[in-house]
Amino acid sequence: MRRLISFPCAGETLAATLDEAAGKTGLLIVSGGNEIRIGAHRGMALLAARVTQAGHPVLRFDRRGIGDSTGENGGYESSAEDIAAAARALRDAGAERILAFGNCDAATALAFFHASAGIDALLLANPWAIEPTDALPPAAAIRSHYAAKLRDPREWLRLLRGGVNIAKLLRGLRKASQKPSEAPAGLTARLATALGGAQVPVTILLAKGDNTAIAFADAFKGAAWEAARARTKVETLDSASHSFAAAADKDWLLQRVLERLA
Structure with missing residues (x-):
């Protein structure tokens, strides 16, 4: 009940x-x-x-x-x-x-x-x-996300065709490069x-x-x-x-x- x-x-x-x-x-x-x-x-x-x-x-x-x-x-x-x-x-x-x-x-x-x-x-x-230090996901999640994208040929084509927000990409890469000790x-x-x-x-x-x-x-x-x-x-x-x-x-x-x- x-x-x-x-x-x-x-x-x-x-x-x-x-x-x-x-x-x-x-x-x-x-x-x-x-x-x-x-x-x-x-x-x-x-x-x-x-x-x-x-x-x-x-x-x-x-x-x-x-x-x-x-x-x-x-x-x-x-x-x-x-x-x-x-x-x-x-x-x-x-x-x-x-x-x-x-x-x-x-x-x-x-x-x-x-x-x-x-x-x-x-x-x-x-x-x-x-x-949280900003609006982006945690660095470990960003690294995992980009690792998956780099393995996908369609994402490379999307980048070459201008379908990627470069400013957002750079912010994500900067945060992804953080070492765990920097968090x-x-x-x-x-x-x-x-x-x-x-x-x-x-x-x-x-x-x-x-x-x-x-x-x-x-x-x-x-x-x-x-x-x-x-x-x-x-x-x-x-x-x-x-x-x-x-x-x-x-x-x-x-x-x-x-x-x-x-």
Whole structure:
């Protein structure tokens, strides 16, 4: 049964959706960006329904200032209390063990704040590890993009025929030439430390062609991530969909969720 519930969080009220099931291991879904709990393309609502059919309760919620929840939206960096309140609500509903899933900056928030919420395992999709300096994609994504184009003869013909914005091309090449050490280190260093010190099982899911995933994978190769690499499992999907929009992507994600819940 799917129920709408609410619970307190730092003097505000969070709205949530609880899909009930008899299992004692529950899934907590944390939305990324400013998405409401239904998710992009209704993806999180559909995932919750399928996980519940497999016997596991699922809770999705709007953090403060988003959707039906009260309060101010402080972004993912201020979501520690929201995640902890949602985890308590899922335990109050009968879950004895909690797997938390988040995509993009929700994945990063879970890496930062899971311990204080008492979460037992993490499934982190396309974690946000980008500190934007301009409107362009991250350097690693630009390099991947141009590498694919250089392998395509049609792109060379397009360039010769004047079908390419040269100014944009030059800006992209300048950014693509950045070494990883030239990128701001604050967020990536904090994320590396959080994952390297995690005391719960962590699985990272990456959509191979997604810019956010490409940037994370590039950072993940660095020396600062040695401890994180030793403690985490990484699985890659051959897709460019950040939100696992295609039917095959949804099936792949569901299988990973169910494996971790088991």
